[in-house]
Amino acid sequence: xxxxxxxxxxxxxxxxxxxxxxxxxxxxxxxxxxxxxxxxxxxxxxxxxxxxxxxxxxxxxxxxxxxxxxxxxxxxxxxxxxxxxxxxxxxxxxxxxxxxxxxxxxxxxxxxxxxxxxxxxxxxxxxxxxxxxxxxxxxxxxxxxxxxxxxxxxxxxxxxxxxxxxxxxxxxxxxxxxxxxxxxxxxxxxxxxxxxxxxxxxxxxxxxxxxxx
Amino acid sequence: xxxxxxxxxxxxxxxxxxxxxxxxxxxxxxxxxxxxxxxxxxxxxxxxxxxxxxxxxxxxxxxxxxxxxxxxxxxxxxxxxxxxxxxxxxxxxxxxxxxxxxxxxxxxxxxxxxxxxxxxxxxxxxxxxxxxxxxxxxxxxxxxxxxxxxxxxxxxxxxxxxxxxxxxxxxxxxxxxxxxxxxxxxxxxxxxxxxxxxxxxxxxxxxxxxxxxxxxxxxxxxxxxxxxxxxxxxxxxxxxxxxxxxxxxxxxxxxxxxxxxxxxxxxxxxxxxxxxxxxxxxxxxxxxxxxxxxxxxxxxxxxxxxxxxxxxxxxxxxxxxxxxxxxxxxxxxxxxxxxxxxxxxxxxxxxxxxxxxxxxxxxxxxxxxxxxxxxxxxxxxxxxxxxxxxxxxxxxxxxxxxxxxxxxxxxxxxxxxxxxxxxxxxxxxxxxxxxxxxxxxxxxxxxxxxxxxxxxxxxxxxxxxxxxxxxxxxxxxxxxxxxxxxx
Numbered sequence: 001x002x003x004x005x006x007x008x009x010x011x012x013x014x015x016x017x018x019x020x021x022x023x024x025x026x027x028x029x030x031x032x033x034x035x036x037x038x039x040x041x042x043x044x045x046x047x048x049x050x051x052x053x054x055x056x057x058x059x060x061x062x063x064x065x066x067x068x069x070x071x072x073x074x075x076x077x078x079x080x081x082x083x084x085x086x087x088x089x090x091x092x093x094x095x096x097x098x099x100x101x102x103x104x105x106x107x108x109x110x111x112x113x114x115x116x117x118x119x120x121x122x123x124x125x126x127x128x129x130x131x132x133x134x135x136x137x138x139x140x141x142x143x144x145x146x147x148x149x150x151x152x153x154x155x156x157x158x159x160x161x162x163x164x165x166x167x168x169x170x171x172x173x174x175x176x177x178x179x180x181x182x183x184x185x186x187x188x189x190x191x192x193x194x195x196x197x198x199x200x201x202x203x204x205x206x207x208x209x210x211x212x213x
Numbered sequence: 214x215x216x217x218x219x220x221x222x223x224x225x226x227x228x229x230x231x232x233x234x235x236x237x238x239x240x241x242x243x244x245x246x247x248x249x250x251x252x253x254x255x256x257x258x259x260x261x262x263x264x265x266x267x268x269x270x271x272x273x274x275x276x277x278x279x280x281x282x283x284x285x286x287x288x289x290x291x292x293x294x295x296x297x298x299x300x301x302x303x304x305x306x307x308x309x310x311x312x313x314x315x316x317x318x319x320x321x322x323x324x325x326x327x328x329x330x331x332x333x334x335x336x337x338x339x340x341x342x343x344x345x346x347x348x349x350x351x352x353x354x355x356x357x358x359x360x361x362x363x364x365x366x367x368x369x370x371x372x373x374x375x376x377x378x379x380x381x382x383x384x385x386x387x388x389x390x391x392x393x394x395x396x397x398x399x400x401x402x403x404x405x406x407x408x409x410x411x412x413x414x415x416x417x418x419x420x421x422x423x424x425x426x427x428x429x430x431x432x433x434x435x436x437x438x439x440x441x442x443x444x445x446x447x448x449x450x451x452x453x454x455x456x457x458x459x460x461x462x463x464x465x466x467x468x469x470x471x472x473x474x475x476x477x478x479x480x481x482x483x484x485x486x487x488x489x490x491x492x493x494x495x496x497x498x499x500x501x502x503x504x505x506x507x508x509x510x511x512x513x514x515x516x517x518x519x520x521x522x523x524x525x526x527x528x529x530x531x532x533x534x535x536x537x538x539x540x541x542x543x544x545x546x547x548x549x550x551x552x553x554x555x556x557x558x559x560x561x562x563x564x565x566x567x568x569x570x571x572x573x574x575x576x577x578x579x580x581x582x583x584x585x586x587x588x589x590x591x592x593x594x595x596x597x598x599x600x601x602x603x604x605x606x607x608x609x610x611x612x613x614x615x616x617x618x619x620x621x622x623x624x625x626x627x628x629x630x631x632x633x634x635x636x637x638x639x640x641x642x643x644x645x646x647x648x649x650x651x652x653x654x655x656x657x658x659x660x661x662x663x664x665x666x667x668x669x670x671x672x673x674x675x676x677x678x679x680x681x682x683x684x685x686x687x688x689x690x691x692x693x694x695x696x697x698x699x700x
Contacts (some may be wrong), residue, residue: 059501061456101253101424104458151320151359152389180506181320181576198504 012045015065067115089212095123102149112203127164214676249274283482315351316568333358342379357578403684449477450493492628497683509550514557533563559593595636
């Protein structure tokens with residue numbers, strides 16, 4: 001049995017999306033507990049991925065593939081784990097702000113957050129401030145993530161934060177921001193709770209903000 | 214009289230063969246015909262559709278003959294003129310001519326006095342233009358930043374209004390949209406003497422940046438339409454990241470970015486056949502650890518050289534990239550990355566090479582980097598000028614004249630050539646050790662800072678006519694009125 005778990009861990013590290021789902025099925029067939037598969041297999045694998053990235057033994061494309069693999073395995077297990085929580089650490093709404101069509105960085109953050117155990121609701125791009133406030137009301141997330149690539153649109157993050165405040169929702173969510181021209185100082189200036197300089201640090205920040213790190 | 218005698222004027226350098234270029238070109242045509250691009254602009258899709266493009270929703274596809282028609286009308290050679298009529302500041306675009314200048318819009322700037330990184334402010338545009346005007350190897354001007362201390366909507370207009378009086382070298386302007394494009398154009402017209410005079414002697418270039426992969430955004434397209442309607446030479450360039458927003462292979466990213474640029478080409482040539490158009494874009498790799506667009510990667514030099522060759526194969530000038538670095542300060546890395554990319558750019562003779570002075574992967578502009586690169590460009594230009602071979606330069610008679618055990622030091626032949634055959638650096642130190650010690654043991658970076666400050670203290674750019682200066686004030690006052698109540 002431990003051999004199967006080890007293979008699942010290795011599968012996550014190697015980013016073997018199809019293989020891990022099959023291994024998870026096999027483990028279930030052999031009577032392993034879903035919670036054990038999740039905790040000792042998938043999560044251990046993803047933790048190792050995080051460690052290797054930090055010491056430059058893994059690159060971003062590999063990390064993303066692992067996150068995708070992790071997420072696939074997790075989704076497979078979700079219906080089988082009591083309460084349906086299955087390692088979920090929180091819910092995050094993400095989107096690219098109004099005027100900006102750049103959404104690749106935001107998508108990567110979403111993938112990494114899924115890999116880190118979040119339920120991710122991706123609103124898309126070119127989002128007016130009220131799209132964010134509506135989504136907060138509808139989905140009641142723990143976190144909101146905003147993205148912008150352009151120096152011309154990053155200011156809309158400030159407008160969006162203001163709209164969240166004006167809707168009386170600011171104390172219901174933590175807000176994180178990211179995107180190439182954004183930095184920690186900017187995040188601070190507009191009153192966000194945090195800034196991630198890339199997808200991996202974004203997911204780490206998300207876990208910290210919900211006290212799951 | 215000679216027959217069948219070939220001369221290499223300059224240094225030969227070639228990355229791709231004609232066969233390989235043809236394959237890349239066919240790849241571009243395939244992308245435009247079969248895959249298509251999303252164009253987020255109703256009027257643009259309408260214009261393209263009337264010219265024969267196939268439009269489905271936002272997606273625009275076009276047959277090769279439509280692209281080739283645009284290539285046939287876009288010029289390979291033309292001139293961008295100095296605003297003050299100084300012929301030394303005109304830019305003649307054409308084969309074998311590489312021109313250099315800074316880049317647009319980083320949020321930060323290295324302060325010339327404190328040498329610290331801080332947000333870019335309006336006065337920095339004055340500094341950059343003044344230094345650009347003085348540097349012998351910098352040919353056009355961009356600001357190296359986005360002005361943070363004016364109304365956000367007017368950052369681009371103030372940038373142009375601030376730089377224009379301080380350099381007569383042509384400016385490459387960016388803008389947010391139609392309104393500030395219009396402000397900028399009015400300023401240029403004030404100096405040129407009206408639209409008709411401007412069309413004869415265009416004195417600036419407009420820069421538009423669509424999105425990778427394969428999206429022509431509303432603003433980028435709107436600006437191309439503005440430029441075409443007002444006869445402003447135009448650049449349409451994406452900034453693609455190999456492995457992120459474009460294929461990881463150099464051939465793949467060149468195909469994609471060329472297709473992206475060609476959408477602007479086709480649109481501009483439909484509206485105004487013959488409008489000078491620069492093909493983009495900025496091609497580099499996404500660093501897979503740091504997740505940044507690297508400005509110091511060898512792949513940037515190589516892919517830009519390949520893109521240059523494809524542009525020239527298609528009969529277009531290219532918007533080149535070089536003199537930039539991922540380094541955070543004026544150090545050995547900045548010098549190494551900047552110099553090598555400048556040299557590659559000079560070799561490939563890409564037509565306008567921008568981003569000279571980009572540091573920290575495009576996050577911080579540094580005029581100090583530009584000043585250091587001015588020397589690197591001089592160095593590169595001397596090499597690319599090549600070896601001239603004729604009766605006089607062969608110097609066999611001079612060798613006979615001097616003979617064994619003589620010297621050439623004040624020979625007529627030496628006197629005739631030593632100033633033009635040699636390039637003399639402004640910054641690279643060639644003194645002996647004692648002289649260097651006596652001069653304060655200054656490393657390169659200190660000499661760069663000294664030269665920059667000296668230029669700022671002494672250089673007087675050609676002044677504007679008083680009526681042009683008044684017109685600029687009036688244009689900016691009107692612009693302030695326009696945005697007064699906007700947040």
